[in-house]
Amino acid sequence: xxxxxxxxxxxxxxxxxxxxxxxxxxLAAAVLATWSAQQGRTAAPEAIDVQALVGQGLTGLVDGRxxxxxxxxxxxxxxxxxxxxxxxxxxxxxxxxxxxxxLLGALGIRDELRPEAAEVITRLTSMGVRTAMLTGDNARxxxxxxxxxxxxxxxxxxxxxxxxTLIDTMRAGHRGGVAMVGDGINxxxxxxxxxxxxxxxxxxxxxxxxxxxxxxMGENLHQLPATLAHARRARRIMLQSLALSAAILVVLxxxxxxxxxSLAAVIVTHEVAEVFVIANGVRAGxxxxxxxxxxxxxxxxxxxxxxxxxxxx
Numbered sequence: 001x002x003x004x005x006x007x008x009x010x011x012x013x014x015x016x017x018x019x020x021x022x023x024x025x026x027l028a029a030a031v032l033a034t035w036s037a038q039q040g041r042t043a044a045p046e047a048i049d050v051q052a053l054v055g056q057g058l059t060g061l062v063d064g065r066x067x068x069x070x071x072x073x074x075x076x077x078x079x080x081x082x083x084x085x086x087x088x089x090x091x092x093x094x095x096x097x098x099x100x101x102x103l104l105g106a107l108g109i110r111d112e113l114r115p116e117a118a119e120v121i122t123r124l125t126s127m128g129v130r131t132a133m134l135t136g137d138n139a140r141x142x143x144x145x146x147x148x149x150x151x152x153x154x155x156x157x158x159x160x161x162x163x164x165t166l167i168d169t170m171r172a173g174h175r176g177g178v179a180m181v182g183d184g185i186n187x188x189x190x191x192x193x194x195x196x197x198x199x200x201x202x203x204x205x206x207x208x209x210x211x212x213x214x215x216x217m218g219e220n221l222h223q224l225p226a227t228l229a230h231a232r233r234a235r236r237i238m239l240q241s242l243a244l245s246a247a248i249l250v251v252l253x254x255x256x257x258x259x260x261x262s263l264a265a266v267i268v269t270h271e272v273a274e275v276f277v278i279a280n281g282v283r284a285g286x287x288x289x290x291x292x293x294x295x296x297x298x299x300x301x302x303x304x305x306x307x308x309x310x311x312x313x
Contacts, residue, residue, distance in 0.1 A: 002080050002087075003105035012105035013038065016097050018047035019058040019069045024185055027093065030109050054186065055136055055159035057095065065100040071138070072096060078103050091144030093137050111141075113148050116221050121150045123225045132170070134163045136186055163190035171195065181224065182208055198224070234284040241277045248273045 001009050017035035020028035021044035032044060047067070050060035057070020068075055075096040077084045084094045084106060092108035124131055132153035135142045142156035155166055163180075167190050171178045180187070180194035188211045191197030199212035200219070209215045216223045252269060255261045261269070 001105060001107055002083050004079055004103050007102075007104045009105070010038075011099075012097050012107065014045050015062050015067050015099045015104060016069055016095070016107055018045040018062045019050055019060050019067060020044070022047060022050035022060070023052060023058055025052075026184060027095065027109050031107065062099060067100070068098040069095055071136075075103065077106065080106055085140075088138050088140040089144070091141055091148075093141050111137075111145055113145060114219075114221055117149045120221045120224055124228070125150075127225065127228065129228070130174070134158055134166060134180075134190065136160075160186045160189045163187065164193040166190075167193045182212075184208060198227075237280055237284045241280050244273065244280070245277055 020031040056074040087108040139156040146154045177195035179196040181198045183200040197212035199208045
């Protein structure tokens with residue numbers, strides 16, 4: 001936590017907690033948890049007329065005076081400019097706090113990657129999936145997190161509409177489809193734009209879950225490659241069943257027309273083939289769930305722990 005002259009940590013945290021108590025952003029939970037731990041309180045200070053400026057921050061009234069919280073650029077870091085840069089280089093997301101027109105200080109919130117994140121990205125790459133990070137964080141923080149996760153393509157400082165536009169660009173420049181994995185309100189436009197939107201439901205905002213095509217109701221990122229593997233396997237089984245059905249019809253119709261097979265033989269063969277097709281289709285539903293801390297048992301879709309990820313496959 002950084003403070004400007006004449007202000008202390010308690011002031012910065014108090015104003016930040018008051019605004020973040022009205023926010024659904026993932027960073028809000030960290031701020032409120034710190035407030036509760038330091039002050040021994042569960043309820044945040046009162047703030048009114050709180051508004052979220054997408055991709056920028058929050059504004060409102062605290063103690064009857066205007067307050068703002070947001071990223072550098074939305075609020076001028078002033079004398080904290082150099083220290084803010086140091087924290088960003090170290091991989092922290094910095095939010096500045098302003099009250100009654102005065103800069104109180106800044107909070108550095110570090111995004112810790114889940115232990116399995118790098119392994120999940122490696123598995124996706126081995127499956128032929130290209131991964132990219134789409135995030136509203138500053139470029140330095142995003143690059144730090146991407147290196148730790150093993151992601152080489154990074155797009156930072158994006159607004160929600162920028163993410164959606166980038167998804168369209170990816171689709172135009174890539175032969176396969178594009179999937180977007182997200183968990184926040186800022187990811188909703190991109191989730192709707194992608195060929196497949198995947199929400200991490202257990203830790204995601206309601207709007208992200210409602211917008212996505214698929215919601216994974218858990219926090220284990222190993223579900224992502226397991227889900228992709230299961231979808232690919234189901235598609236292969238579906239194609240096998242279609243091919244088998246078509247082959248049987250192609251063979252039976254000419255044989256019946258030429259009188260080689262009787263009507264009864266054709267019906268029996270067709271019905272037996274249907275049983276095989278149905279049994280083959282049942283295989284598509286068989287899978288083993290991903291286990292916490294280890295890869296899924298099924299054959300080997302995408303990540304994001306507060307990092308928007310666009311994935312083309």
